[in-house]
Amino acid sequence: GEDVEQSLFLSVREGDSSVINCTYTDSSSTYLYWYKQEPGAGLQLLTYIFSNMDMKQDQRLTVLLNKKDKHLSLRIADTQTGDSAIYFCADLNSGGYQKVTFGTGTKLQVIP
Amino acid sequence: NAGVTQTPKFQVLKTGQSMTLQCAQDMNHNSMYWYRQDPGMGLRLIYYSASEGTTDKGEVPNGYNVSRLNKREFSLRLESAAPSQTSVYFCASRAASGGVNEQFFGPGTRLTVL
Numbered sequence: 001g002e003d004v005e006q007s008l009f010l011s012v013r014e015g016d017s018s019v020i021n022c023t024y025t026d027s028s029s030t031y032l033y034w035y036k037q038e039p040g041a042g043l044q045l046l047t048y049i050f051s052n053m054d055m056k057q058d059q060r061l062t063v064l065l066n067k068k069d070k071h072l073s074l075r076i077a078d079t080q081t082g083d084s085a086i087y088f089c090a091d092l093n094s095g096g097y098q099k100v101t102f103g104t105g106t107k108l109q110v111i112p
Numbered sequence: 113n114a115g116v117t118q119t120p121k122f123q124v125l126k127t128g129q130s131m132t133l134q135c136a137q138d139m140n141h142n143s144m145y146w147y148r149q150d151p152g153m154g155l156r157l158i159y160y161s162a163s164e165g166t167t168d169k170g171e172v173p174n175g176y177n178v179s180r181l182n183k184r185e186f187s188l189r190l191e192s193a194a195p196s197q198t199s200v201y202f203c204a205s206r207a208a209s210g211g212v213n214e215q216f217f218g219p220g221t222r223l224t225v226l
Contacts, residue, residue, distance in 0.1 A: 031212060031214075040118075040219075043202070043204075043220055044217070045216075102154045104153060
């Protein structure tokens with residue numbers, strides 16, 4: 001079946017850029033998402049990219065998609081302590097009920 | 113709009129007890145989902161309902177049953193709880209037609225089975 005992989009942990013200093021990486025196996029993905037989960041809460045959509053795009057920028061967030069390598073990344077510029085959370089990569093495929101597959105999540109720790 | 117609501121927020125069960133986790137959404141979404149979240153394993157799909165009146169198994173359905181009571185409500189039942197079902201359970205919904213199609217998540221139910 002489809003697989004979405006992420007590293008489990010990333011630590012950065014406040015003010016630096018964070019880059020969270022994700023690889024996926026489903027070649028029929030239509031949308032790829034980044035969700036953010038703050039402690040004790042559910043997931044919230046942070047940003048997304050359509051599969052025919054290479055890059056999307058939204059304020060401090062930049063999403064890069066390399067379809068050939070099935071690699072997705074999320075860059076957070078000027079990382080703040082409020083960005084500390086778990087970030088999930090997810091992909092939506094085009095078949096059946098449009099299944100969403102989530103990665104394991106990357107816990108971002110921002111050091112003041 | 114309340115979005116996706118889940119009850120209860122916390123629950124402790126003894127092995128063998130049963131319980132039902134409730135989920136409701138007020139966004140008129142067609143599809144609803146139940147996930148469990150365990151450390152280092154991300155979100156795993158238990159059951160989903162593509163539309164009112166239909167339900168299907170996800171990755172880890174064993175030990176669970178679901179009911180799509182109406183378009184708004186989707187419940188998850190543990191008939192005989194086991195310690196392996198200790199987890200955080202999330203309900204989600206999505207419109208499932210057109211646009212970005214993101215899922216909207218509830219706040220979760222933290223379940224401990226002793």
